[in-house]
Amino acid sequence: MSSSSAIRDSAKQILRIIEKLPDERIKHLVSFKDSQAERFRRVAGLQSTNNSEKKASLEDIKDIITRTSGPLGLQKDLLKKVQLTLPHDELTEQSIQEQMKALTNISDSKFKKYYEVGDKLYKPAGNPIYYQRIMDEIEGKQKETFLTALRTVVFGK
Incomplete structure (x- = not known):
């Protein structure tokens, strides 16, 4: 060959x-x-x-x-x-x-x-739905409004 x-x-x-x-x-x-x-x-x-x-x-x-x-x-x-x-x-x-x-x-x-990678990285104790919110935003499932974004910034969740 x-x-x-x-x-x-x-x-x-x-x-x-x-x-x-x-x-x-x-x-x-x-x-x-x-x-x-x-x-x-x-x-x-x-x-x-x-x-x-x-x-x-x-x-x-x-x-x-x-x-x-x-x-x-x-x-x-x-x-x-x-x-x-x-x-x-x-x-x-x-x-x-x-x-x-x-x-x-x-x-x-x-x-x-x-x-x-374990759940400690995917779901951190301080904000367990952080990555899920990002993926929902990317996939267009759930839009984050200005008020929910402000709440996340102020309260951290």
């Missing part, structure tokens, strides 16, 4: 692990799961899944920059800065195996189980 085919196969295994990861609870502009899936699809030689949007891919942008001396009227010093900031995936079998091991540890919650 050649090195490039081993890297492709490993990238496909990483994609299977990434697909098992849960969706993020808080929506961001860029999702870790989605960005890594796109990255390893390119490495594995698979098609992108977001065909609904017609955005320029990273490969298209790299092609535009390398094809011309000054695309879109960019100055040469700015062009060099852009080229330096573009990510370069130079993956070896060892690095991709390390990434696969790290993703497996994340998906299996290895360190959450190893470093178990």
Whole structure:
């Protein structure tokens, strides 16, 4: 098995692990799961899944920059800065195996189980519902009004 085919196969295994990861609870502009899936699809030689949007891919942008001396009227010093900031995936079998091991540890919650946190941290004696209030606010279950926030500041609960 050649090195490039081993890297492709490993990238496909990483994609299977990434697909098992849960969706993020808080929506961001860029999702870790989605960005890594796109990255390893390119490495594995698979098609992108977001065909609904017609955005320029990273490969298209790299092609535009390398094809011309000054695309879109960019100055040469700015062009060099852009080229330096573009990510370069130079993956070896060892690095991709390390990434696969790290993703497996994340998906299996290895360190959450190893470093178990007790109720003393989740529910401190001074304010046992502190973290629950934060999670409710993030998830939108219960909005804290100005008066309840003021009460929390004044009385500590």
